[in-house]
Amino acid sequence: MTDRIVKVALGDRAYDIRVGGGLLARAGEHVAPLLHRRFAVVVTDENVAARHLDTLKRALALQNVGCETVILPPGESQKSYAGFERLCEALLALKVERRDHVIALGGGVIGDLVGFAASVLRRGMDFIQIPTSLLAQVDSSVGGKTAINSRQGKNLIGAFHQPRLVLADVDLLDTLPPRELRAGYAEVVKYGLIGDAPFFGWLEENGAKLLVGDRALRTEAVAHACAHKARVVAADEREQGERALLNLGHTFGHALEAETGYSQRLLHGEGVAVGMALAFRLSAQLGLCDAALAPRIERHLAAAGLPARLADVDGAGGFTAEHLVAHMQQDKKVRDGRLVFILAAAIGQAMQRDDVPPAAVAALLGEQLAAAA
Ligand code: NAD
Ligand code: ZN
Numbered sequence: 001m002t003d004r005i006v007k008v009a010l011g012d013r014a015y016d017i018r019v020g021g022g023l024l025a026r027a028g029e030h031v032a033p034l035l036h037r038r039f040a041v042v043v044t045d046e047n048v049a050a051r052h053l054d055t056l057k058r059a060l061a062l063q064n065v066g067c068e069t070v071i072l073p074p075g076e077s078q079k080s081y082a083g084f085e086r087l088c089e090a091l092l093a094l095k096v097e098r099r100d101h102v103i104a105l106g107g108g109v110i111g112d113l114v115g116f117a118a119s120v121l122r123r124g125m126d127f128i129q130i131p132t133s134l135l136a137q138v139d140s141s142v143g144g145k146t147a148i149n150s151r152q153g154k155n156l157i158g159a160f161h162q163p164r165l166v167l168a169d170v171d172l173l174d175t176l177p178p179r180e181l182r183a184g185y186a187e188v189v190k191y192g193l194i195g196d197a198p199f200f201g202w203l204e205e206n207g208a209k210l211l212v213g214d215r216a217l218r219t220e221a222v223a224h225a226c227a228h229k230a231r232v233v234a235a236d237e238r239e240q241g242e243r244a245l246l247n248l249g250h251t252f253g254h255a256l257e258a259e260t261g262y263s264q265r266l267l268h269g270e271g272v273a274v275g276m277a278l279a280f281r282l283s284a285q286l287g288l289c290d291a292a293l294a295p296r297i298e299r300h301l302a303a304a305g306l307p308a309r310l311a312d313v314d315g316a317g318g319f320t321a322e323h324l325v326a327h328m329q330q331d332k333k334v335r336d337g338r339l340v341f342i343l344a345a346a347i348g349q350a351m352q353r354d355d356v357p358p359a360a361v362a363a364l365l366g367e368q369l370a371a372a373a
Helices: 024-034 046-062 081-093 108-123 134-140 170-175 178-195 197-212 215-235 242-247 250-259 268-285 293-303 321-330 358-372
Strands: 004-008 015-020 039-045 066-072 101-106 126-131 145-150 153-160 165-169 341-346 349-353
Touching (some): 004 215, 024 046, 024 126, 024 165, 081 108, 108 134, 170 215, 178 215, 178 242, 197 215, 242 341, 268 341, 321 358
Parallel strands (some): 101 126
Antiparallel strands (some): 145 153
16 A cells, blocks of 8 residues: 655645555655754654554664664653653753754654754754654644643643654554544544535544554545645644634533543543534534534544533533633633634534624533533
Protein backbone atom coordinates (compact mmCIF):
# COMPACT_ATOMS: atom_id res chain seq x y z
CA MET A 1 0.00 0.00 0.00
CA THR A 2 1.42 3.37 -0.91
CA ASP A 3 1.54 6.23 1.57
CA ARG A 4 -0.84 9.15 1.27
CA ILE A 5 0.80 12.58 1.26
CA VAL A 6 -1.02 15.68 2.43
CA LYS A 7 0.67 19.02 1.77
CA VAL A 8 0.37 21.84 4.27
CA ALA A 9 0.75 24.95 2.11
CA LEU A 10 2.42 27.53 4.31
CA GLY A 11 4.96 29.13 1.96
CA ASP A 12 8.51 28.66 3.17
CA ARG A 13 7.20 26.72 6.16
CA ALA A 14 5.25 24.25 4.01
CA TYR A 15 5.53 20.60 4.98
CA ASP A 16 4.22 17.15 4.19
CA ILE A 17 2.04 14.92 6.28
CA ARG A 18 2.72 11.35 5.21
CA VAL A 19 0.08 8.80 6.21
CA GLY A 20 0.31 5.04 5.86
CA GLY A 21 1.06 1.67 7.36
CA GLY A 22 4.53 0.50 8.36
CA LEU A 23 5.81 4.05 8.15
CA LEU A 24 7.77 4.05 11.40
CA ALA A 25 10.12 1.35 10.13
CA ARG A 26 10.74 3.54 7.05
CA ALA A 27 10.97 6.81 8.97
CA GLY A 28 14.69 7.27 8.32
CA GLU A 29 14.14 7.66 4.57
CA HIS A 30 11.90 10.64 5.17
CA VAL A 31 13.74 12.18 8.11
CA ALA A 32 17.35 11.93 6.87
CA PRO A 33 16.96 14.31 3.88
CA LEU A 34 15.81 17.09 6.22
CA LEU A 35 18.77 16.90 8.60
CA HIS A 36 21.83 19.13 8.52
CA ARG A 37 23.95 16.54 10.30
CA ARG A 38 23.14 12.86 10.76
CA PHE A 39 21.80 13.30 14.27
CA ALA A 40 18.42 13.81 15.92
CA VAL A 41 16.92 13.62 19.39
CA VAL A 42 13.78 11.56 19.85
CA VAL A 43 11.45 12.56 22.69
CA THR A 44 8.75 10.12 23.68
CA ASP A 45 6.84 8.80 26.69
CA GLU A 46 7.29 5.51 28.54
CA ASN A 47 4.19 3.86 27.04
CA VAL A 48 5.19 4.64 23.50
CA ALA A 49 8.89 3.94 24.11
CA ALA A 50 8.12 0.41 25.30
CA ARG A 51 6.25 -0.38 22.10
CA HIS A 52 7.73 1.69 19.29
CA LEU A 53 11.02 3.39 20.12
CA ASP A 54 13.24 0.52 18.96
CA THR A 55 11.57 0.50 15.55
CA LEU A 56 12.30 4.21 15.11
CA LYS A 57 15.89 3.88 16.31
CA ARG A 58 16.50 1.05 13.85
CA ALA A 59 14.90 3.06 11.05
CA LEU A 60 17.19 6.01 11.75
CA ALA A 61 20.26 3.78 12.06
CA LEU A 62 19.50 2.29 8.63
CA GLN A 63 20.09 5.77 7.21
CA ASN A 64 23.15 6.32 9.41
CA VAL A 65 21.31 8.84 11.54
CA GLY A 66 22.56 8.74 15.12
CA CYS A 67 20.06 9.51 17.82
CA GLU A 68 19.70 10.31 21.47
CA THR A 69 16.45 9.72 23.31
CA VAL A 70 14.53 11.46 26.08
CA ILE A 71 11.81 9.30 27.64
CA LEU A 72 9.25 11.12 29.76
CA PRO A 73 6.53 9.76 32.04
CA PRO A 74 3.15 9.65 30.25
CA GLY A 75 0.35 12.04 30.98
CA GLU A 76 -0.93 15.59 30.72
CA SER A 77 1.09 16.67 33.79
CA GLN A 78 4.18 16.79 31.55
CA LYS A 79 2.68 19.83 29.83
CA SER A 80 3.67 22.00 32.79
CA TYR A 81 6.40 24.53 33.61
CA ALA A 82 8.26 21.76 35.43
CA GLY A 83 7.92 19.33 32.54
CA PHE A 84 8.98 22.01 30.08
CA GLU A 85 12.04 22.87 32.14
CA ARG A 86 13.06 19.22 32.49
CA LEU A 87 12.75 18.67 28.75
CA CYS A 88 14.67 21.82 27.78
CA GLU A 89 17.48 21.01 30.18
CA ALA A 90 17.61 17.41 28.95
CA LEU A 91 17.82 18.54 25.33
CA LEU A 92 20.51 21.10 26.08
CA ALA A 93 22.48 18.53 28.05
CA LEU A 94 22.43 16.39 24.89
CA LYS A 95 24.07 19.36 23.14
CA VAL A 96 21.38 19.93 20.56
CA GLU A 97 22.38 22.58 18.08
CA ARG A 98 20.11 25.17 16.58
CA ARG A 99 19.97 23.41 13.21
CA ASP A 100 19.22 19.97 14.69
CA HIS A 101 15.79 18.39 14.58
CA VAL A 102 13.88 17.14 17.58
CA ILE A 103 11.50 14.26 16.87
CA ALA A 104 8.27 14.06 18.90
CA LEU A 105 7.19 10.40 19.02
CA GLY A 106 3.93 10.19 20.95
CA GLY A 107 0.43 11.46 21.48
CA GLY A 108 -0.70 15.04 21.75
CA VAL A 109 1.04 15.56 25.08
CA ILE A 110 4.46 14.79 23.64
CA GLY A 111 3.69 16.72 20.44
CA ASP A 112 2.54 19.86 22.24
CA LEU A 113 5.38 19.83 24.77
CA VAL A 114 8.17 19.03 22.30
CA GLY A 115 6.80 21.52 19.78
CA PHE A 116 6.76 24.28 22.36
CA ALA A 117 10.27 23.44 23.57
CA ALA A 118 11.48 23.44 19.94
CA SER A 119 9.87 26.83 19.36
CA VAL A 120 12.05 28.48 22.00
CA LEU A 121 15.15 26.32 22.42
CA ARG A 122 18.13 28.14 20.96
CA ARG A 123 15.53 30.66 19.75
CA GLY A 124 13.77 28.12 17.62
CA MET A 125 14.69 24.65 16.39
CA ASP A 126 13.10 22.41 13.82
CA PHE A 127 10.98 19.47 14.87
CA ILE A 128 9.28 16.47 13.34
CA GLN A 129 6.03 14.96 14.54
CA ILE A 130 5.50 11.21 14.61
CA PRO A 131 2.03 11.09 16.19
CA THR A 132 1.11 7.79 17.81
CA SER A 133 -2.47 8.35 19.04
CA LEU A 134 -5.44 8.82 16.73
CA LEU A 135 -6.09 12.24 18.25
CA ALA A 136 -2.52 13.28 17.51
CA GLN A 137 -2.64 11.88 13.96
CA VAL A 138 -5.81 13.71 12.96
CA ASP A 139 -5.56 16.83 15.06
CA SER A 140 -2.75 17.88 17.36
CA SER A 141 0.22 17.07 15.10
CA VAL A 142 -1.17 19.18 12.27
CA GLY A 143 -1.24 22.95 12.27
CA GLY A 144 1.60 24.05 14.50
CA LYS A 145 -0.18 24.85 17.73
CA THR A 146 2.12 23.98 20.62
CA ALA A 147 1.59 24.64 24.30
CA ILE A 148 1.89 23.80 27.96
CA ASN A 149 -0.74 24.35 30.64
CA SER A 150 -0.99 27.10 33.24
CA ARG A 151 -2.69 26.91 36.61
CA GLN A 152 -5.20 29.25 34.97
CA GLY A 153 -6.11 26.78 32.28
CA LYS A 154 -5.01 24.40 29.56
CA ASN A 155 -2.75 25.39 26.65
CA LEU A 156 -2.43 29.01 27.78
CA ILE A 157 1.34 29.21 27.29
CA GLY A 158 2.39 28.33 23.80
CA ALA A 159 3.41 29.27 20.32
CA PHE A 160 2.57 28.63 16.72
CA HIS A 161 5.50 26.55 15.49
CA GLN A 162 5.07 24.32 12.46
CA PRO A 163 6.82 20.96 12.22
CA ARG A 164 9.04 20.20 9.22
CA LEU A 165 7.36 16.85 8.62
CA VAL A 166 4.58 14.71 10.07
CA LEU A 167 4.71 10.92 9.76
CA ALA A 168 1.42 9.28 10.74
CA ASP A 169 1.82 5.49 10.84
CA VAL A 170 -1.66 4.06 11.30
CA ASP A 171 -0.25 0.71 12.45
CA LEU A 172 0.89 2.40 15.69
CA LEU A 173 -2.78 2.68 16.60
CA ASP A 174 -2.86 -1.10 17.13
CA THR A 175 -1.24 -0.64 20.54
CA LEU A 176 -3.30 2.37 21.60
CA PRO A 177 -5.79 1.64 24.42
CA PRO A 178 -9.23 1.23 22.77
CA ARG A 179 -10.77 4.01 24.83
CA GLU A 180 -8.08 6.43 23.58
CA LEU A 181 -8.74 5.25 20.03
CA ARG A 182 -12.45 5.98 20.33
CA ALA A 183 -11.78 9.38 21.90
CA GLY A 184 -9.60 10.28 18.91
CA TYR A 185 -12.35 9.06 16.61
CA ALA A 186 -14.61 11.84 17.91
CA GLU A 187 -12.22 14.37 16.33
CA VAL A 188 -12.42 12.45 13.05
CA VAL A 189 -16.23 12.70 13.12
CA LYS A 190 -15.85 16.41 13.79
CA TYR A 191 -14.38 17.05 10.33
CA GLY A 192 -17.45 15.53 8.70
CA LEU A 193 -19.81 17.51 10.86
CA ILE A 194 -18.18 20.90 10.30
CA GLY A 195 -17.63 20.85 6.58
CA ASP A 196 -17.94 17.53 4.85
CA ALA A 197 -21.30 15.73 4.84
CA PRO A 198 -20.08 13.01 2.43
CA PHE A 199 -17.25 12.19 4.84
CA PHE A 200 -19.72 11.87 7.72
CA GLY A 201 -21.75 9.47 5.54
CA TRP A 202 -18.55 7.54 4.79
CA LEU A 203 -17.86 7.27 8.52
CA GLU A 204 -21.39 6.03 9.20
CA GLU A 205 -20.58 3.31 6.68
CA ASN A 206 -16.97 2.52 7.63
CA GLY A 207 -16.39 3.80 11.18
CA ALA A 208 -16.88 0.46 12.89
CA LYS A 209 -14.46 -1.37 10.56
CA LEU A 210 -11.92 1.37 10.93
CA LEU A 211 -12.09 1.19 14.71
CA VAL A 212 -11.46 -2.55 14.79
CA GLY A 213 -8.32 -2.10 12.74
CA ASP A 214 -8.76 -1.99 8.97
CA ARG A 215 -5.49 -0.45 7.81
CA ALA A 216 -6.73 0.91 4.48
CA LEU A 217 -9.78 2.54 6.07
CA ARG A 218 -7.66 4.01 8.84
CA THR A 219 -5.24 5.45 6.31
CA GLU A 220 -8.13 6.93 4.34
CA ALA A 221 -9.73 8.48 7.44
CA VAL A 222 -6.48 9.92 8.83
CA ALA A 223 -5.42 11.32 5.45
CA HIS A 224 -8.86 12.81 4.88
CA ALA A 225 -8.91 14.43 8.31
CA CYS A 226 -5.39 15.80 7.87
CA ALA A 227 -6.23 17.17 4.43
CA HIS A 228 -9.19 18.99 5.92
CA LYS A 229 -7.17 20.46 8.78
CA ALA A 230 -4.28 21.32 6.44
CA ARG A 231 -6.65 23.28 4.18
CA VAL A 232 -8.05 25.19 7.11
CA VAL A 233 -4.63 25.91 8.62
CA ALA A 234 -3.22 27.10 5.28
CA ALA A 235 -6.11 29.56 5.01
CA ASP A 236 -6.19 30.67 8.64
CA GLU A 237 -3.01 29.68 10.46
CA ARG A 238 -3.60 31.86 13.51
CA GLU A 239 -7.27 31.16 14.00
CA GLN A 240 -8.74 34.50 13.01
CA GLY A 241 -11.71 32.89 11.27
CA GLU A 242 -12.34 29.52 9.67
CA ARG A 243 -9.94 27.63 11.94
CA ALA A 244 -12.33 28.33 14.81
CA LEU A 245 -14.84 25.89 13.28
CA LEU A 246 -12.50 23.10 14.38
CA ASN A 247 -13.75 23.91 17.87
CA LEU A 248 -17.14 22.29 17.17
CA GLY A 249 -18.27 20.61 20.38
CA HIS A 250 -15.38 22.10 22.34
CA THR A 251 -17.21 24.84 24.28
CA PHE A 252 -19.52 22.21 25.77
CA GLY A 253 -16.72 19.63 25.89
CA HIS A 254 -14.33 21.85 27.84
CA ALA A 255 -17.08 22.67 30.36
CA LEU A 256 -17.61 18.94 30.88
CA GLU A 257 -13.88 18.31 31.18
CA ALA A 258 -13.66 21.09 33.78
CA GLU A 259 -16.66 19.71 35.66
CA THR A 260 -15.10 16.22 35.74
CA GLY A 261 -11.75 17.65 36.85
CA TYR A 262 -9.84 16.81 33.63
CA SER A 263 -9.68 13.23 34.84
CA GLN A 264 -10.08 9.74 33.47
CA ARG A 265 -13.80 10.19 34.08
CA LEU A 266 -13.99 11.98 30.74
CA LEU A 267 -11.30 12.04 28.03
CA HIS A 268 -11.06 15.12 25.83
CA GLY A 269 -12.50 13.37 22.78
CA GLU A 270 -15.35 12.00 24.86
CA GLY A 271 -16.25 15.51 25.97
CA VAL A 272 -16.07 16.63 22.35
CA ALA A 273 -18.43 13.80 21.33
CA VAL A 274 -21.08 14.88 23.83
CA GLY A 275 -20.38 18.51 22.96
CA MET A 276 -20.91 18.00 19.23
CA ALA A 277 -24.28 16.37 19.80
CA LEU A 278 -25.21 19.23 22.16
CA ALA A 279 -24.14 21.78 19.54
CA PHE A 280 -26.55 20.21 17.05
CA ARG A 281 -29.30 20.13 19.69
CA LEU A 282 -28.67 23.82 20.41
CA SER A 283 -28.67 24.58 16.68
CA ALA A 284 -32.03 22.86 16.32
CA GLN A 285 -33.42 24.69 19.34
CA LEU A 286 -32.37 28.02 17.82
CA GLY A 287 -34.09 27.07 14.58
CA LEU A 288 -30.84 26.74 12.63
CA CYS A 289 -31.05 23.06 11.71
CA ASP A 290 -33.33 20.05 11.48
CA ALA A 291 -34.12 18.44 14.84
CA ALA A 292 -33.47 14.95 13.43
CA LEU A 293 -29.73 15.62 13.04
CA ALA A 294 -28.70 15.48 16.71
CA PRO A 295 -30.23 12.00 17.23
CA ARG A 296 -28.53 10.77 14.04
CA ILE A 297 -25.16 12.06 15.26
CA GLU A 298 -25.74 10.58 18.71
CA ARG A 299 -26.47 7.18 17.13
CA HIS A 300 -23.20 7.25 15.22
CA LEU A 301 -21.14 8.31 18.25
CA ALA A 302 -22.80 5.70 20.45
CA ALA A 303 -22.20 3.01 17.82
CA ALA A 304 -18.52 3.94 17.98
CA GLY A 305 -18.59 3.35 21.73
CA LEU A 306 -18.46 7.04 22.61
CA PRO A 307 -20.63 8.90 25.10
CA ALA A 308 -23.10 10.94 23.07
CA ARG A 309 -25.47 12.42 25.61
CA LEU A 310 -24.94 14.23 28.90
CA ALA A 311 -26.49 11.25 30.66
CA ASP A 312 -23.58 9.09 29.39
CA VAL A 313 -21.02 11.16 31.31
CA ASP A 314 -19.83 9.69 34.62
CA GLY A 315 -21.47 11.65 37.44
CA ALA A 316 -23.84 13.63 35.19
CA GLY A 317 -26.50 13.33 37.90
CA GLY A 318 -24.46 15.77 40.01
CA PHE A 319 -23.96 18.44 37.32
CA THR A 320 -25.96 21.66 37.21
CA ALA A 321 -26.59 23.85 34.17
CA GLU A 322 -25.34 26.90 36.14
CA HIS A 323 -21.98 25.25 36.85
CA LEU A 324 -21.52 24.18 33.26
CA VAL A 325 -22.35 27.64 31.92
CA ALA A 326 -19.96 29.16 34.47
CA HIS A 327 -17.17 26.90 33.12
CA MET A 328 -17.97 28.08 29.60
CA GLN A 329 -17.61 31.69 30.69
CA GLN A 330 -14.02 30.90 31.79
CA ASP A 331 -13.19 29.38 28.43
CA LYS A 332 -10.60 31.02 26.21
CA LYS A 333 -13.17 31.13 23.44
CA VAL A 334 -15.12 33.81 25.32
CA ARG A 335 -14.76 37.03 23.29
CA ASP A 336 -15.73 40.44 24.69
CA GLY A 337 -17.64 38.60 27.38
CA ARG A 338 -19.77 36.66 24.88
CA LEU A 339 -19.87 32.89 24.64
CA VAL A 340 -18.72 31.68 21.25
CA PHE A 341 -20.33 28.53 19.87
CA ILE A 342 -19.83 26.58 16.71
CA LEU A 343 -23.34 25.75 15.52
CA ALA A 344 -24.60 24.20 12.31
CA ALA A 345 -27.25 24.63 9.65
CA ALA A 346 -26.78 21.01 8.56
CA ILE A 347 -24.23 18.22 8.73
CA GLY A 348 -21.18 19.73 7.05
CA GLN A 349 -22.35 23.34 7.44
CA ALA A 350 -20.92 24.72 10.64
CA MET A 351 -20.80 28.40 11.56
CA GLN A 352 -19.42 30.47 14.40
CA ARG A 353 -21.94 32.38 16.52
CA ASP A 354 -21.34 34.74 19.43
CA ASP A 355 -24.99 35.76 19.89
CA VAL A 356 -26.35 32.69 21.65
CA PRO A 357 -28.24 33.77 24.77
CA PRO A 358 -26.72 32.08 27.84
CA ALA A 359 -30.31 31.38 28.94
CA ALA A 360 -30.86 29.19 25.86
CA VAL A 361 -27.73 27.22 26.67
CA ALA A 362 -28.75 26.83 30.30
CA ALA A 363 -32.24 25.71 29.24
CA LEU A 364 -30.85 23.03 26.92
CA LEU A 365 -28.43 21.77 29.57
CA GLY A 366 -31.19 21.78 32.19
CA GLU A 367 -33.43 19.72 29.95
CA GLN A 368 -30.65 17.24 29.12
CA LEU A 369 -29.65 16.95 32.78
CA ALA A 370 -33.24 16.30 33.80
CA ALA A 371 -33.22 13.45 31.28
CA ALA A 372 -30.02 12.16 32.90
CA ALA A 373 -31.37 12.22 36.44
P1 NAD B 1 -1.61 11.53 25.21
O1 NAD B 1 -0.46 12.07 24.49
O2 NAD B 1 -1.63 11.64 26.68
O3 NAD B 1 -1.82 10.00 24.79
C1 NAD B 1 -2.84 9.26 25.40
C2 NAD B 1 -2.29 8.00 26.09
O4 NAD B 1 -1.99 7.03 25.11
C3 NAD B 1 -1.00 8.23 26.85
O5 NAD B 1 -1.01 7.41 28.00
C4 NAD B 1 0.08 7.73 25.88
O6 NAD B 1 1.22 7.28 26.56
C5 NAD B 1 -0.63 6.61 25.20
N1 NAD B 1 -0.21 6.30 23.85
C6 NAD B 1 -0.06 7.18 22.83
N2 NAD B 1 0.20 6.51 21.70
C7 NAD B 1 0.23 5.20 21.99
C8 NAD B 1 0.42 4.00 21.25
N3 NAD B 1 0.59 4.05 19.92
N4 NAD B 1 0.38 2.82 21.91
C9 NAD B 1 0.15 2.79 23.25
N5 NAD B 1 -0.07 3.86 24.01
C10 NAD B 1 -0.04 5.06 23.38
O7 NAD B 1 -2.98 12.19 24.72
P2 NAD B 1 -3.57 12.51 23.27
O8 NAD B 1 -5.02 12.22 23.38
O9 NAD B 1 -2.78 11.93 22.20
O10 NAD B 1 -3.36 14.10 23.19
C11 NAD B 1 -3.99 14.96 24.12
C12 NAD B 1 -3.22 16.26 24.17
O11 NAD B 1 -3.26 16.86 22.86
C13 NAD B 1 -3.79 17.27 25.14
O12 NAD B 1 -2.75 17.81 25.91
C14 NAD B 1 -4.38 18.35 24.22
O13 NAD B 1 -4.33 19.63 24.80
C15 NAD B 1 -3.49 18.25 23.02
N6 NAD B 1 -4.09 18.74 21.78
C16 NAD B 1 -3.39 19.64 21.04
C17 NAD B 1 -3.89 20.11 19.83
C18 NAD B 1 -3.08 21.04 19.00
O14 NAD B 1 -3.59 21.56 17.98
N7 NAD B 1 -1.84 21.27 19.34
C19 NAD B 1 -5.14 19.68 19.39
C20 NAD B 1 -5.85 18.75 20.16
C21 NAD B 1 -5.30 18.30 21.35
ZN1 ZN C 1 -10.23 18.60 20.46
